């Protein structure tokens with residue numbers, strides 16, 4: 280079987296396809312429907328066909344196994360941990376592009392040009408509208424306060440999102456204080472860490488806890504799902520800060536695969552996706568924040584509130600993740 284057959288072409292209806300169409304092959308941890316509108320627009324503009332292989336897991340293993348015969352051109356994923364993971368595994372190559380540099384602020388791309396952020400998401404607190412007053416929780420540090428005993432829900436401490444947040448905490452407070460904070464937060468949990476971010480909001484709705492930690496875009500996803508609207512409407516989104524600093528954010532992003540067979544077309548797609556207009560569409564589709572200078576946040580997303588992103592460089596988050604994982608294990612956060 281030819282490797283190209285592994286791809287599901289995104290174009291549902293072929294538009295009098297050119298016989299020798301250029302192609303780009305994308306390996307994506309993001310769901311096809313989230314990126315399809317943009318890829319279709321890119322194809323309409325350039326004639327370059329985008330094939331997306333949607334992976335649920337195992338991207339590093341697959342790229343490693345394929346080696347220099349990999350059909351992958353572009354890697355699409357979320358979280359600095361996963362972006363740094365493919366870079367560390369030497370599965371990417373640098374892209375030097377004025378367009379990318381102009382549209383992606385320096386804090387959201389690799390100094391060595393191995394990965395590029397496209398959107399951000401904040402890790403926020405979902406607070407019960409009924410049981411948590413406005414202003415009752417304003418910082419991540421607050422979550423250690425005994426007033427929250429038996430009132431906090433969260434997903435596993437070893438998940439990428441939790442590790443990124445703990446890494447940022449460590450940047451501000453050091454490892455020892457982070458361990459103390461994690462112990463105190465654990466002591467305040469209403470139940471053992473379990474489920475995804477949305478499951479925590481559901482638990483607030485069900486009365487099991489009063490505050491939960493989760494990413495912003497899940498608010499949009501819950502509001503778009505008839506079965507979950509009630510969960511969303513039972514909470515307020517609170518943008519906590521680290522004391523004296525900002526709100527923890529992470530990125531969705533892309534990287535050029537090391538052996539990209541269609542390098543030029545792939546770079547063209549990267550530059551297209553980084554354009555302010557494409558960022559706004561992509562961010563709105565995913566309830567995230569565009570990052571190019573001057574871009575507008577989708578009205579629904581903006582309605583949850585504004586915030587100042589923490590100034591920590593994401594490369595530092597990536598570097599501190601291993602220690603964060605060690606601390607989670609030391610305090611047996613999920614136990």
Ligand code: FE
Nearest residue numbers: 357440476494
């Ligand atoms: Fe997520």
